Amino acid sequence: MGPARLVAGAALLALGARALAKTPPPSPQLLERGKIVYEGATAGCSACHGLTGEGNGPVAFAIKPPPRNFKTEPFKAGDRVEQIFTTITLGLPNTRMVGYPQLPEADRWALAYYVRSFRPAK
Numbered sequence: 001m002g003p004a005r006l007v008a009g010a011a012l013l014a015l016g017a018r019a020l021a022k023t024p025p026p027s028p029q030l031l032e033r034g035k036i037v038y039e040g041a042t043a044g045c046s047a048c049h050g051l052t053g054e055g056n057g058p059v060a061f062a063i064k065p066p067p068r069n070f071k072t073e074p075f076k077a078g079d080r081v082e083q084i085f086t087t088i089t090l091g092l093p094n095t096r097m098v099g100y101p102q103l104p105e106a107d108r109w110a111l112a113y114y115v116r117s118f119r120p121a122k
């Protein structure tokens with residue numbers, strides 16, 4: 001590939017990275033992806049948070065402080081999509097909620113929207 005193409009490719013990559021760094025708009029595809037990652041074995045969110053998001057996953061009973069009931073309890077770290085994204089990325093100090101920076105950024109946004117969807121409409 002020629003130098004002009006390389007430059008164009010690099011510019012596109014940079015654009016792609018910038019686009020992901022800001023909140024993607026909500027979409028059914030994002031929610032669908034979020035559900036798959038949330039319930040999947042790699043991230044394992046539902047093991048603690050439960051399939052219904054009520055903090056009733058199979059290992060939740062063993063955890064102190066216990067996982068949040070996403071439907072009814074206020075969020076310590078905020079429940080805006082950006083705040084949930086940050087919690088998923090960095091975790092919450094001194095709890096069993098570790099950060100998941102290893103998940104692709106797009107999946108963390110998908111998870112943030114999916115977790116947000118458990119909240120009652122405001």
Ligand code: HEC
Nearest residue numbers: 043044045048065066067068075076077078095096097111
């Ligand atoms: C090992 C159990 C465990 C796993 C796995 C886990 N969490 Fe958590 N999570 C917790 C606990 C415990 C808390 C509450 C900590 C506290 O009380 O501050 C929490 C808190 C949270 C919060 C913050 C709620 C608030 O109050 O601000 C979010 C959002 C969240 N988890 C999302 C996720 C997502 C998404 C995944 C999967 C990528 C996940 N968690 C995986 C145990 C877990």
